[in-house]
Amino acid sequence: MxxxxxxxxxxxxxxxxxxxxxxxxxxxxxxxxxxxxxxxxxxxxxxxxxxxxxxxxxxxxxxxxWNILDPQVTHWMTCYAAPNPEIQREILAFRLDVEPYVAMTAARRATARDLVAIEEAFDGMAQDMNAAENGMKRLHSDYDIAFHVAIFKATRNIVWSQLSHILRPSIYLLIEMSNENATDPEASLERHRILMEAIRTRQPQKAFLAAQAVLGGTADALGLEPGETILGSHFALPPSS
Structure with a gap:
């Protein structure tokens, strides 16, 4: 019941x-x-x-x-929240507030092993999409979530790394739906590549903006308006060190 x-x-x-x-x-x-x-x-x-x-x-x-980080709640969210645009919008708003800063930090702190993990996830997305039959191209959601989790881990911060596991179901919810609805998966893949390259080449500001662009594509695919409370919308980026 x-x-x-x-x-x-x-x-x-x-x-x-x-x-x-x-x-x-x-x-x-x-x-x-x-x-x-x-x-x-x-x-x-x-x-x-x-x-x-x-x-x-x-x-x-x-x-x-709601105790949104409770494992039971995140399980319910993943299973049942797909038809609910209000919950999708809340998750998207959170990701837009947080993930550009995570990407910026990853660009400063990522180790060689972190970069390999991000690149392997990206390569998985690209290979799976290009192998699609009958022109039905879409990004592979498991590789896509691995890409974002790898960026959280690349911050080299134990809290962000743990949060990537806790947040995984809610992030997966948006990724799975946006990949199903995306009309231009090649453009989405390119936004992910730009983000990966910004992190690899140690460009924090570019990584910040690239993460926003990736999530902007998610919003478009889901037909969601992010809202006016996104921190990054009116935030002056710190100078790149």
């Missing part, structure tokens, strides 16, 4: 502020007792997704209240 509710919430059927079905209705629909219903609802409460309101039922909380 918790999976049913998670799918309904993450897909947007039940939006923040709305109430999910009452315990008695859920027990009847799923043919389980109310203690089992409460146990399943508890999973969503612990994840920060719903709150129990005495005498009223269970209400979906605002997105910012």
């Amino acid at each position: 918790s999976e049913y509710l998670a799918e309904a919430i993450f897909s947007g059927k039940y939006r923040p502020g709305s109430f999910v079905p009452k315990e008695v209705d859920l027990a009847e629909e799923f043919q389980i007792n109310r203690s089992a219903v409460r146990s399943d609802l508890r999973q969503l409460v612990d994840a920060g997704i719903i709150e129990r309101i005495s005498g009223h039922g269970s209400k979906v909380r605002a997105f910012e209240e």
Whole structure:
């Protein structure tokens, strides 16, 4: 039952502020007792997704209240959030705020091993796309996510490296959908190449802008507007050292 509710919430059927079905209705629909219903609802409460309101039922909380880095929540997000543009937009906004700075740091700190990992992921994307049959070219999502994770690791910062694992499901959600919807995968691959080269040639400012361009392509493929709160939109880049 918790999976049913998670799918309904993450897909947007039940939006923040709305109430999910009452315990008695859920027990009847799923043919389980109310203690089992409460146990399943508890999973969503612990994840920060719903709150129990005495005498009223269970209400979906605002997105910012969700424990978005909880492994269970990221699993639900990956499985069920694809139809929900609001969640996609929140993830995209976060990535636009963070990943250009990550790329800039990687351009300053990446080791030879980091550069190899980024290049191998890029080569995987290119080879898979060029091997596509019947003209159905698209970037391979597993290589694409490996490319971005490798850049996080190339910061040589243990927090960013760990975050790359925690954030992987939510990043994958956007990558998978954007690669399916992209009308010009060759152009997307070229944006990734420019980002890779900026990191390889130690050009932090170019890496910052290249990361923004990659994510701008993601936004276009998904038909999303990033919004006006993106830090990088009005940020003066620090001088390249």
